[in-house]
Amino acid sequence: MPSIIVQNIVKNFGSYIAVDDVSFSVEAGEIFGLLGPNGAGKTTSIRIILDIFKPDSGTVSILGGPMSEEKKNNIGYLPEERGLYQDIPLERCLVYLATLKGMENSLAQERVNKYLVRFDLIEWRKKKVKELSKGMQQKAQLITTLVHQPQIIVIDEPFSALDPVNTQMVKDLLREERDSGKTIIMCTHQMHQVEELCDRLVLIDHGQSMLYGTLHDVRKQFAKPAVALSTPDPLPALIPGVDSIKQENSDYTLHLLPGHSTQELLQTLVKANIHIEKFEIAMPTLDEIFIDVVQKQGAVQ
Amino acid sequence: MKKTFLVFRNEFISTVTRKSFLITLFLLPLVSLVVMIVITGLQKSTGTNAGALISNLMVPSAKTTLEGFVDESSLVTKIPGAYQFRLTRYTGEADAKTALAKGQISAYYLIEKDYLENGKIIYVRPDFNPLGGSIQSSSIDALMAYNLTSGNLNLYYRLQNPVNTSVNTVDSTAPERDQSNPLTFFLPYAVTFLFYIVIITSASLLLNSITGEKQNRMMELLMTSVTPRQMLTGKIIALGLAGLLQTVVWSGSGLLVLRYSGRNLALADAFQLPASILLWGILFFLLGYAVYASLMAGIGALVPSMREASQLTTVVIIPLIIPLMFISLLIQTPNSMLSVILSLFPLTSPVAMMTRLAATHVPLWQIGIALILLVLTAVYFIRVSANLFRAQNLLSGKSMSAKNFIRAMAGRQ
Structure with a gap:
């Protein structure tokens, strides 16, 4: 059973909708990323989870029920306002x-x-x-x-003022806490930290939940038909089924034309007698996904 | 309950161990002790009593220098014995002018021809001091009265001082004090200012403490450990206790200083206050503190920082300043209508009632009404402030206008 279940929470401040129907759950023994641009509604969501604010509608369940004074003692919170x-x-x-x-x-x-x-x-x-x-x-x-x-740890930008040595120390500490079965929610803008630490994530923008799932699923969801390739051989300028080629030293990113599969590309390369050191589906970075989603949402708004 | 106690303990310890608090707590009694010791020492060396010493400090003793007079009315036949060396007669104004120029006399009076009709006497002196000009005129008063009564001393004294009042109060519980002693005059002032200062400082300490939490950005963290109500309760009790400590130390040491000097200076009569004033003092302090502290807590909850609070605190403090504006009235006519109203109105009563209690005997029913009104007001403001003391206000960075604050305190937010 998840330690934290957030269901359809809504919070308005006057006419401003800070959180608009957000739902997610967090399991014990995982680090959960709560992501979003500035003013997206992350802090308000956290304050609702921690019972600082009451939601206008929706429910939050903490450790199997509503928040109580005893449960507050079982929560560790590092707010953004230090x-x-x-x-x-x-x-x-x-x-x-x-x-x-x-x-x-x-x-x-x-x-x-x-x-x-x-x-x-x-x-x-x-x-x-x-x-x-x-x-x-x-x-x-x-x-x-x-x-x-505490059983539940909520941390907002835990690495912001730390040097690399202390950052590493805190990362180790968070992994330790996770491995001992704690539930950790981490808010951050630093996407590489999320990629490194988080098991699952939710991305909120303009108060709404935009992405939710495991890190792998989210990246797969945004993966475009492209292949990351490493080879010592020069690539021909024209490869059947390839739209464009981006080169960085001996690493290439090949974007495929619609209707062509990675399997076809592999066969074509083998036939052309190109030595392959690495061949994998190119996954977008979380940074790219973040920017992509936020910009799209901005355009909609 | 436990968390309220933890907030209380932390607040109390941090307040009473603060340097500024300790300094004000002990400096005031120390200064008054030093003043008393100096006065006692002076008394022993000069032999004057303390009352006279203090009046000498306030009013310079009149110098008995020689003055002249020119009598054009021919009324002055004789200079009374006591004024032989203070007044000297000149036959013409020219002589008097010359004597004044030579410095033989400090000033002269010109008694005009038609003095009997209009009482006109011209006072001629070298310096110009329009505010302090009447200091020397008692000699001429005596001279004219003496000569108008043809030297009948009894008639002359009665004219000089027609009523010689001696006050007998029917009320035996009223503090009996030597009315002519200047220290009697100071006592109600001291009590008024003590109460004003103690209520203001402890209520401001609360405001400081709340805005301090905001400035230290502790609010959000605290909100996940304690409820706003626990925080408010803990703080109000802690700072009220700190204020009470201040009141007890100040008034206690004040009493000690007076006891000590009373033995040495024979002041006891002048300062005799009924013991009940201490009880009323504690009650009026606690309730006055509750009212003003909850108002300050309301401000603290609504403003983002101390700087933003200053405008609002001015609005809140005004009712407490009103008794200070009417302090003379409260002390001289403590049973007048306005004095009674000020001592019953809950926002002015903590200070005004204490002033009256120090100045006169206040009927018990008036104290009772003042206390009941204060309790009701305190309960009302505590409830409004507790409602304002919620996370949304505490975490908001928005500034607050005086108008909106008054609306909020009236429960319309």
């Missing part, structure tokens, strides 16, 4: 926020310290939060998100 109490020491700030998630003070203290060591912030624990760099504060916010070991 905030911490700037004028108090880091450790006190993190322990206070952990106790607000229902942890006992002593346990919170112990866990916060463990995470501070892991995130390389232990030397800063007595320093005021405002003395920390932006990247350090983001790591501290991640600690707040994870310290109470």
